[in-house]
Structures are given as structure tokens and as C-alpha cells.
Amino acid sequence: MIDRILRILAINPGSTSTKIAVFDNEECRFEETICHSSDELHACGSIIGQKDMRAGHIARALKENGVEPGSIHAVVGRCGLVKPIESGTYAINSAMIADLMRPHAKEHAAVLGALIADDLGHCWNVPAFVVDPVVVDEMEPCAKLSGLAGIERRSVFHALNTKSVVRKAAASLGIAYEDGRFIAVHMGGGITVSAHRYGRVIDVNDAMGGDGPFTPDRSGSLPVGPIIDMCFSGEYTYEQMREFISQKGGVQSYLGTNDMREVETMIKQGDEFAALVTDAMAYQICKDIGAMFVVLDGRANAIVLTGGIAHSTRFTALIKKRVDTLAPVLTYAGENEMQALAEGGLRALRDPKQLLTYL
């Protein structure tokens, strides 16, 4: 018997790009990354204000690639900061849309994945799903305590990509994801170091919360004392302080760019400070890998490096030299998010019982 071909549109909005792909079953028919200039983004005013602009690019890309909307069976989007939930594929419903419209959810472009998928699903009368949102929460109770009553550690990370690449890494080692212990390091705009034990992410730094290593444009964890002083100095607004954590911290604050390719060029041209900043980012990542190794009771099948920065062999070498005695280091440069979105959508279409409900 020949399987019916199911066509999936996958939508993945990032802070500076919108990736879209169309899959016929597991096979990618086309994939396109639409890069947005900062002028194009600023002209929209806010992340939510970018929705129509990004949706317009998607419509154009579908047309150019000869994909008729009527041929699509489901739309699957990356999803942003909704409530903490279990890993899986969720039907987009009114409760999710209401949560995506809350101010805190609008801080990251991933919110647009669900909103655009929902619009297109209604327009084409097909189901709209999200897969492994950034708020997948499988953290152990012990990992939730911050050290101050009233502040709980959050699970906000690259769940979609890291679960997908760790599955691949496990398969390459001949073990099931659900049977192994892995440390995944996603190194992109945000950097997260996650401990995967038997298929669950039991601890991870908060990608958006001033936690973990510094990144191309986020501060990561900071000494709290000086931050309190800055907050009350009268020199900075609330929004400026938030920006240090989410957009204007990290490499951006030291070197004036968040593009690690530019930083590599600076280093090649002899810029010693750029080399020091890069070394420090790798050093902080390694400290968190060490912490997650301990979270996994000192036993890991592999350390998996992924995300855009994993394309840099100079950078991955800086990490390997400190941690390759702990476990084999496997590199999956870039991300596997489009495939992971499509696979999540296909699972839900083929077996609707697997579809989870967002409450």
C-alpha cells in the first residue's frame, strides 16, 4: 500500500529571519530563509507588528515555489513563551493564542510562528500546530529553586532543536534518546546548555532570563550586586536594563556586533580583545557543561554542540579542549528545526491521539 502524501508548511520566525519549508511527508520540497534587515524590522515597530510583513514573505515564497495553499494539509509553527508544558505537538487553540498575546510572550519572535500558523490554518481550513515550544518544561523540582523564595528558575530554551539533534546523536551512537544521558549546547542568538536524561530535559539555563553563558547579544548570568546598583542608579530605564539581558549584552556590548562571523574576521585581523571575548564565551559555556555533567551524576553519553555558532571550528575547538575528557563531543552545526516541525506535524496528522491540548 502506498502512503498518502501529507503536505506540511513549517514556519520558524527567528529574531532576524523567517525560515519556511514545505514537506511532502518527511521529504523537504523546498526551504527558504528570508533574512530581515534591521530597517525592515524596525519599521514594524514591535515583534507583533512584524506579523503581516513576515506573512507576506511566506505567501510570496509559496507562490514562487509553485505551492498551492489548497495542497497543504497542516501548518506547523515554532512557538514562543506560553505556559510551561510537556514536550510534543499541540493544536493551536484560543487558550494558547490568549497566552501568546500577553506582554511577556511578545519578547521573542517565536511568538509569530504560532500566530501566523493559526491565521493560515483558519484561512485554508486546515489544522495548525506547534511543536516543542521554547517553554517545554521537564525540569526536576530541585532545579527549580533559585535561592530566593518567590523567584523560580524557568525552562526556556531551544527545545525543538536540541531534542531533535540529541535524538540524531543518540541514533549515531546506537542508543535510544530515552535510554541515554546527553548534554546539548545550542549556540545561536541565545545559548542554552541542557541536561537530557532518559528523554527529558531535567535542567537548563533560561535563554531569555539573564541566566547561563553570555551570548552574541545577551548578558547571561550577571553578578547581582552591581546589577541592583545599576537598576537604582537613575541612569537606566527599566527597558534599557531588560535590553542588556536580551539584545544589547554579551558580545554586542563588548564588540558592537552580534554576528560571530564578523568577530572571527576581527580575530583574523589580529584583534586581541575580540579573541579574549570569544574565549570568555567559550569558557562560560564550558563551565555550564561541567555543571550539567554533574547534574547527570557525572555520566554522559555525549556532549552535542549545535546552532549557528557550531559552524565555527575555531569556536568548537575552544569548547572541546576543555570538555572532551568528560564525554565524546559531537557537532551538528546549524539547526534541525524545520524537519522537527514537519515531523511533529506528521505525527499528529497520522495519529491524532498523539496531539496534546494546551490548557
Ligand SMILES: Nc1ncnc2c1ncn2[C@@H]1O[C@H](COP(=O)(O)OP(=O)(O)O)[C@@H](O)[C@H]1O
Ligand atoms: N560559519 C559561522 N561561523 C561563526 N559563526 C556563525 C557562522 N554561521 C552563523 N554564525 C553565528 O551564529 C549566530 C546565529 O545562530 P543561529 O543558530 O542561526 O541563531 P538563532 O538561534 O537565533 O536561530 C550568529 O551570531 C551568527 O553570526
Ligand SMILES: CCCC(=O)OP(=O)(O)O
Ligand atoms: C526563546 C528561547 C530560545 C532562543 O533563545 O532562541 P534564539 O536563539 O533563536 O533567539
